[in-house]
Each structure stands twice: as C-alpha cells, then as structure tokens.
Amino acid sequence: MIDPRILRDDPDRVRAAQAKRGLSDEVVDRALSADAARRAAIATFESRRAEQKQLGKQVAKAQGDEKAELLARTKALAAEVKEADASREAAEEEWQAALMSLPNLAAPEAPEGGEDDFVVLEEVGTPRDFAAEGFEPRDHVELGRMLGAIDLERGAKVSGSRFYFLTGVGAQLELALVNLAMEQAREAGFTQVVAPSLVRPRAMEGTGFLGQAADDVYRIEGEDLYLVGTSEVPMAAYHSDEILDGASLPLRYAAFSPCFRKEAGSHGKDTKGIIRVHWFDKVEMFVYSTLEESYAEHERLLGWEKQFLDKLELAYRVIDVATGDLGLSAIRKFDCEAWIPTQGKYRELTSTSNCTEFQSRRLDIRVREGGEVRPAATLNGTLTAIPRTIVAILETHQQADGSVRVPKALQPYLGGREVLEPVQP
Numbered sequence: 557m558i559d560p561r562i563l564r565d566d567p568d569r570v571r572a573a574q575a576k577r578g579l580s581d582e583v584v585d586r587a588l589s590a591d592a593a594r595r596a597a598i599a600t601f602e603s604r605r606a607e608q609k610q611l612g613k614q615v616a617k618a619q620g621d622e623k624a625e626l627l628a629r630t631k632a633l634a635a636e637v638k639e640a641d642a643s644r645e646a647a648e649e650e651w652q653a654a655l656m657s658l659p660n661l662a663a664p665e666a667p668e669g670g671e672d673d674f675v676v677l678e679e680v681g682t683p684r685d686f687a688a689e690g691f692e693p694r695d696h697v698e699l700g701r702m703l704g705a706i707d708l709e710r711g712a713k714v715s716g717s718r719f720y721f722l723t724g725v726g727a728q729l730e731l732a733l734v735n736l737a738m739e740q741a742r743e744a745g746f747t748q749v750v751a752p753s754l755v756r757p758r759a760m761e762g763t764g765f766l767g768q769a770a771d772d773v774y775r776i777e778g779e780d781l782y783l784v785g786t787s788e789v790p791m792a793a794y795h796s797d798e799i800l801d802g803a804s805l806p807l808r809y810a811a812f813s814p815c816f817r818k819e820a821g822s823h824g825k826d827t828k829g830i831i832r833v834h835w836f837d838k839v840e841m842f843v844y845s846t847l848e849e850s851y852a853e854h855e856r857l858l859g860w861e862k863q864f865l866d867k868l869e870l871a872y873r874v875i876d877v878a879t880g881d882l883g884l885s886a887i888r889k890f891d892c893e894a895w896i897p898t899q900g901k902y903r904e905l906t907s908t909s910n911c912t913e914f915q916s917r918r919l920d921i922r923v924r925e926g927g928e929v930r931p932a933a934t935l936n937g938t939l940t941a942i943p944r945t946i947v948a949i950l951e952t953h954q955q956a957d958g959s960v961r962v963p964k965a966l967q968p969y970l971g972g973r974e975v976l977e978p979v980q981p
Contacts, residue, residue, distance in 0.1 A: 681871035732969035741810030759793035764884035802925030857937035908937030
C-alpha cells in the first residue's frame with residue numbers, strides 16, 4: 557500500500573495519480589473520510605479508557621454512598637469503553653480497506669494512457685524477411701506438430717482448452733531454457749529458488765493480486781490457498797514480517813515455479829497454440845532493495861532480460877508500459893516483446909516492474925540501516941516464461957523444411973544439438 561502520510565499530507569498527488577491511471581479519485585475521499593473517522597474513534601476510546609482508569613483509582617479510596625455511585629458509573633463506563641473499542645476497530649478496518657484499495661502511485665516518467673499507449677524505448681535486432689528467403693513461415697502450432705514438440709489435442713483432452721503437453725524436443729527445450737536462465741541468474745549473483753505455487757491469502761493480497769487481478773486467480777475451494785500466477789507472489793512473501801539488514805541488500809532471487817492464470821477477459825484471444833495458456837512454467841527474478849536504489853535496480857533487471865533474449869538470438873523491442881496497463885503494485889513497468897513472424901507483430905515475452913514500498917508495507921518487510929527502520933522496496937522481472945519463449949524460438953529460427961536452428965547459447969543444454977529435425981511431415 558502507499559505511504560499513508562502521502563495521502564494525508566498531499567491528497568491531490570494521490571488524486572492526480574488515480575487520474576493518470578484512468579481511475580476514479582472517489583477512493584481518495586473515502587480513505588480520507590475513513591482516516592478522520594478512525595482518528596476520532598481512537599480519541600474517543602482513549603478518553604473513555606483514561607476516565608475508566610481514573611475512576612478505578614477513585615473507587616479504591618471511596619467509602620459508602622460515594623463508592624456505590626462510583627461503582628455504578630464504573631459499570632456504565634465499562635460498556636462505553638467496550639462500545640468505543642468496537643467503533644475504533646470498525647473504523648480501523650474501514651481505513652485499512654480504503655488504503656489497500658489504492659494502487660501504487662505511477663512514476664512521473666511512465667506514459668499516460670491505456671494498453672495501446674505504451675512508448676517504444678528500443679528495438680533490438682531485425683525481424684527475418686522470410687519472403688526474401690523464398691518460403692512462407694510456419695506457425696508454432698505446425699512446427700510443434702512436425703517436431704513432435706507440442707501436443708495440443710491431448711492437452712485439451714486431458715485438461716481442457718488452453719492446456720498442452722510439451723513432448724520430446726519440446727520438453728527438452730523447456731529444460732534447456734530453465735537451465736540457461738538459472739545459470740545466467742547464478743552468474744549474476746542471484747540465489748536460485750524453487751518456489752511453491754500454492755500460497756495463503758495474505759501472500760496473494762500482499763502482492764496486490766487480489767485487487768484488480770482477482771478475477772484471473774485460481775482459488776482452491778475448501779482450502780485457504782491460492783494458485784499463483786507468478787513466483788513474484790511467494791518470493792514477495794518470503795521475507796514477510798522480517799527486518800532485513802541494510803548491508804545485505806540487494807537480495808536477489810531467481811525463482812522457478814509453475815504459474816496458473818484463468819486468463820479472464822481473454823475470450824477469443826490467442827485461442828490457437830500456446831501463446832495464452834492456463835498453466836506455464838517460469839523463471840522470475842525478484843529483488844529486495846532500498847527505495848533509493850530501486851530505480852537503478854529496475855534498469856539492471858531490464859538489462860538481464862535483454863541479455864537473455866540476446867542469447868536466444870531474437871528480434872525484440874522494449875516498451876515503457878502506460879499507466880492504465882500497470883498492475884496495482886507497480887509504479888513503472890518495462891516489457892520486452894519478441895517478434896512473432898506468423899503474427900507479424902511483437903508479443904510480450906518478459907516484464908519487469910518496480911513496486912517500490914507498496915508490497916513491503918502490506919507484508920511488513922523492513923530494512924534496518926543505522927538506527928532507522930523503514931519499508932524495503934521490491935522489484936520483479938521475468939527471465940523466461942516458457943511457452944511464449946518456445947513460440948518465439950520455433951518461429952524465428954525455423955528453416956524451409958520445418959527444422960529449427962538452435963541458438964548457440966542453448967546448444968550445450970540440448971546435448972550440443974544445432975538443429976531440431978522434424979519427426980513427421
């Protein structure tokens with residue numbers, strides 16, 4: 557959540573931030589009203605409690621009728637204190653709910669607008685001109701079938717739409733990508749992690765995924781557990797309720813986990829293939845930092861993502877995501893989008909967000925530097941989301957006969973194989 561002092565001291569800044577995201581500022585007024593009610597309820601409770609304590613001292617010294625009167629007043633006051641305490645708790649809950657519903661304040665540098673209002677920061681590499689090479693590129697579905705790498709039919713039979721099997725070289729490609737990503741992360745000083753995909757509600761709420769993204773989250777019925785859509789969730793909660801040593805920062809983790817998403821609102825989008833699916837595996841970078849250092853760390857995360865895509869020899873672009881398309885927790889987000897030849901456009905492969913202190917305030921993660929204790933900053937960045945990365949590799953590096961050239965960086969993880977050969981026409 558945002559710093560409450562910003563809301564109290566500069567509510568117009570919060571209103572402007574809401575407008576920049578294309579959201580109503582009604583929640584700002586509601587939060588301010590709830591804060592005022594909370595403060596009044598606290599004052600009333602403390603006044604009644606002070607009177608109750610003072611009365612207790614008087615009762616101890618009183619005699620006869622005076623004591624009887626004081627005892628009667630004590631009884632009545634006890635009821636008032638109980639009522640004031642209940643009012644205080646209710647006001648606190650309303651204040652917390654209003655505060656939790658406010659998204660992080662978008663960075664001034666983030667472009668304003670919706671999904672299509674991003675700004676292209678950089679284009680890397682040149683998309684292949686298949687016409688100049690004399691053949692029409694096949695899509696990843698056909699290539700996956702020819703290579704014996706992707707089985708969509710049996711995925712749908714076993715689990716339903718937007719599920720799949722990776723088989724043969726498809727499974728080998730996943731493992732190669734995970735190993736390459738983890739090796740790069742280890743060499744960059746990240747601690748490698750295999751993270752749980754089931755978390756308690758606090759972890760999901762603390763990272764902001766029970767807000768605007770709640771419709772896309774799977775909940776286990778009858779259990780107090782959710783399936784995560786990214787290992788950002790368990791990694792953000794990893795140090796919850798802890799005070800970190802400032803000298804140990806940044807703490808960098810690279811976490812592998814399966815990810816699950818309902819893909820709510822995507823009806824009719826990417827129904828073919830493995831671009832948009834309900835389950836996929838991913839390696840996610842997660843960093844704990846100080847607020848001041850988080851901005852430079854955000855750029856470093858983007859650099860590691862670009863480094864990985866360069867190793868895969870893909871053409872891609874980097875975009876600065878517009879405020880209306882930011883998640884609840886992020887102040888700024890950069891996406892790397894790879895060129896998908898058969899779609900004739902760039903599609904998101906990786907994303908990195910600076911969430912500043914938003915998640916750490918919700919999860920009570922603090923940093924001690926000298927004599928000061930304050931909230932940590934958190935950042936996340938995808939190193940590889942497997943299905944889309946496989947799509948980009950197959951379509952980008954295909955050859956006329958349906959074989960696929962293996963990027964040099966991946967070859968050691970595929971037994972030195974330089975080309976994936978079709979197993980069926």
